[in-house]
Amino acid sequence: MADVPKDLKYTREHEWAKQESDRVRVGITAYAQDQLGDVVFVELPKVGAKVTAAKNFGVVESVKAVSDLFAPVSGEVVEVNGELLQKPETVNQDPYGKGWMIVVKPANKAEWDQLLTAQQYEEYLAQGGH
Amino acid sequence: MTTNVYDKLIFELSSPGRVAWSLPEMDVPEGDARKLLPEKHVRKDAPALPEVSEFDIVRHYSRLSRMNYGLDTHFYPLGSCTMKYNPKLNEDMARLAGFARLHPLAAEALAQGALQVMHELAQDLAEIAGMDAVSLQPAAGAQGELAGVLMIRAYHLSRGEKRTKVLVPDSAHGTNPASTAIAGYEVVEVKSLPNGEVDLDVLTRTLDTDVAAFMITVPNTLGMFEPRIVEITELCHASGVQVYMDGANLNAILGITRPGDLGFDVCHFNLHKTFTTPHGGGGPGAGPVGVKAHLEPFLPVPVVTKDGDAYALDWKRPSSIGKLQAFWGNFGMLVRAYTYIRTMGPDGLRSVSDNAILNANYIMKRLETDYDVAVPGPCMHECVLSARRQKKLGITATDIAKRLLDLGFYAPSTYFPLIVEEALMIEPTETEAKETLDQFCDAMIQIAREAETNPAVIHDAPVTTPVRRLDQTKAAREPNLRWTRRA
Numbered sequence: 001m002a003d004v005p006k007d008l009k010y011t012r013e014h015e016w017a018k019q020e021s022d023r024v025r026v027g028i029t030a031y032a033q034d035q036l037g038d039v040v041f042v043e044l045p046k047v048g049a050k051v052t053a054a055k056n057f058g059v060v061e062s063v064k065a066v067s068d069l070f071a072p073v074s075g076e077v078v079e080v081n082g083e084l085l086q087k088p089e090t091v092n093q094d095p096y097g098k099g100w101m102i103v104v105k106p107a108n109k110a111e112w113d114q115l116l117t118a119q120q121y122e123e124y125l126a127q128g129g130h
Numbered sequence: 131m132t133t134n135v136y137d138k139l140i141f142e143l144s145s146p147g148r149v150a151w152s153l154p155e156m157d158v159p160e161g162d163a164r165k166l167l168p169e170k171h172v173r174k175d176a177p178a179l180p181e182v183s184e185f186d187i188v189r190h191y192s193r194l195s196r197m198n199y200g201l202d203t204h205f206y207p208l209g210s211c212t213m214k215y216n217p218k219l220n221e222d223m224a225r226l227a228g229f230a231r232l233h234p235l236a237a238e239a240l241a242q243g244a245l246q247v248m249h250e251l252a253q254d255l256a257e258i259a260g261m262d263a264v265s266l267q268p269a270a271g272a273q274g275e276l277a278g279v280l281m282i283r284a285y286h287l288s289r290g291e292k293r294t295k296v297l298v299p300d301s302a303h304g305t306n307p308a309s310t311a312i313a314g315y316e317v318v319e320v321k322s323l324p325n326g327e328v329d330l331d332v333l334t335r336t337l338d339t340d341v342a343a344f345m346i347t348v349p350n351t352l353g354m355f356e357p358r359i360v361e362i363t364e365l366c367h368a369s370g371v372q373v374y375m376d377g378a379n380l381n382a383i384l385g386i387t388r389p390g391d392l393g394f395d396v397c398h399f400n401l402h403k404t405f406t407t408p409h410g411g412g413g414p415g416a417g418p419v420g421v422k423a424h425l426e427p428f429l430p431v432p433v434v435t436k437d438g439d440a441y442a443l444d445w446k447r448p449s450s451i452g453k454l455q456a457f458w459g460n461f462g463m464l465v466r467a468y469t470y471i472r473t474m475g476p477d478g479l480r481s482v483s484d485n486a487i488l489n490a491n492y493i494m495k496r497l498e499t500d501y502d503v504a505v506p507g508p509c510m511h512e513c514v515l516s517a518r519r520q521k522k523l524g525i526t527a528t529d530i531a532k533r534l535l536d537l538g539f540y541a542p543s544t545y546f547p548l549i550v551e552e553a554l555m556i557e558p559t560e561t562e563a564k565e566t567l568d569q570f571c572d573a574m575i576q577i578a579r580e581a582e583t584n585p586a587v588i589h590d591a592p593v594t595t596p597v598r599r600l601d602q603t604k605a606a607r608e609p610n611l612r613w614t615r616r617a
Contacts (some may be wrong), residue, residue, distance in 0.1 A: 035551075
């Protein structure tokens with residue numbers, strides 16, 4: 001079973017979200033990068049862009065497929081991981097660490113509670129993950 | 131394969147001063163380009179073209195042509211792509227001087243035969259699909275999709291409705307969301323049921339007055355016929371939503387059912403799939419698009435019309451979405467498709483789908499014990515297997531595809547549809563004999579055994595091809611698209 005850190009929240013589209021004081025860091029899960037295979041390109045929004053929960057905020061492209069990235073929460077993008085442009089493989093190597101994608105300043109705190117807990121996400125994966 | 135000097139790029143065969151021509155001396159004064167042309171149009175250095183002999187050229191390209199892998203040499207079960215045999219009669223007809231040497235801007239009076247072929251082909255396709263009108267212009271399936279979605283947009287706008295979203299299932303071909311986005315719509319993905327069918331509850335929840343269209347492929351990309359398709363089109367129409375059928379899988383339903391009868395408003399035809407025009411290697415493709423009468427005013431211009439015995443191009447169509455393609459579409463492909471339809475006739479076309487379905491089911495049945503089947507039960511013209519069982523042994527769909535190359539077969543599509551883990555999508559088409567299908571199934575079963583007993587031979591594959599495994603990750607991350615001369 002893929003690594004699912006307990007201190008994160010998750011979406012059904014396989015993004016993780018991490019609370020960092022009043023901001024939320026976002027990336028894709030270990031399961032997601034394993035399913036995608038070698039990531040070759042990541043397209044992310046610019047700092048200042050607005051993202052909406054459950055809507056796509058970017059694209060991740062692997063040797064197998066191109067997939068949309070879905071925002072776990074709504075808000076303004078305050079940081080973007082520019083290194084992924086040069087080193088998309090970081091998403092495969094360290095999905096929960098250096099492979100983070102964006103940091104969002106959430107507009108609606110209630111959305112956080114809608115996200116899956118680590119336990120719920122693990123159960124979701126156990127059922128097939130889609 | 132032994133290495134050969136002619137495996138080099140033609141640029142690498144170049145030798146300074148070597149030429150493949152010998153011309154008589156000029157008997158008129160030579161002009162100086164720099165004096166005859168404005169300076170900005172005159173290049174400073176000569177182009178770095180290969181300097182080779184005629185012999186080099188012939189050997190180099192003959193060698194390359196022998197590396198070709200195609201339907202004329204091998205079985206080609208590339209699912210969803212419908213890699214069909216291209217009858218040679220099509221080629222004869224397309225080469226008739228009256229077609230091949232006709233200037234595209236010839237006056238209508240001098241091009242009546244060509245216009246007649248276009249008019250009759252459009253009528254035939256309309257009849258096959260149960261549509262009211264067909265445009266032959268789009269140069270590929272994706273352009274047919276774009277034309278269809280633009281017509282849907284024009285239709286809604288003509289009724290004063292500004293709808294903004296198009297629904298596409300998660301099992302769709304990647305072109306569907308792409309065409310929709312280019313037409314200016316927001317793409318909304320609709321999750322499918324585990325068996326690949328449209329989830330009617332999700333669809334019902336997603337349909338609203340902001341939705342312009344629902345685009346689906348029938349049979350779907352899992353090779354299954356959508357059993358509730360009439361309910362789906364009725365549900366969409368009740369919300370004023372137009373329904374688009376991606377015709378990529380039309381090869382499964384010729385003469386059996388018609389998109390128009392199922393309630394579709396628009397569908398495209400891939401002539402390079404179902405109608406036997408060349409596919410791959412640049413084709414070129416042809417993706418005519420058919421519509422119901424309410425969308426006819428929006429067809430691309432020009433439309434071929436018939437008045438008595440005279441054919442003409444009609445440009446006076448004020449509601450048209452405009453012109454989509456240079457001249458009149460890929461005309462040579464239209465001749466080929468017309469030839470095919472007229473060769474087969476209605477009964478022949480029906481037998482195409484019957485045999486395509488039979489062949490796919492035969493393969494699925496023979497492989498169902500050694501591989502996981504994505505969706506149980508009879509399939510249509512293609513079957514989707516999953517290598518999830520093999521993956522537990524360290525053998526992926528890619529590995530199986532590579533090993534097949536060594537065993538003398540082209541690989542099926544892999545990792546599509548996206549909703550199936552380790553997908554292998556096999557479409558044999560109607561023309562393959564049982565012996566060929568058996569040889570292919572034997573190879574697949576052999577690979578399943580090797581996964582258990584000798585995985586190394588699979589990991590090493592292919593060893594018989596001109597190149598071994600290419601580093602597709604590096605190729606995607608650091609594309610090197612152009613030869614440059616070494617300093």
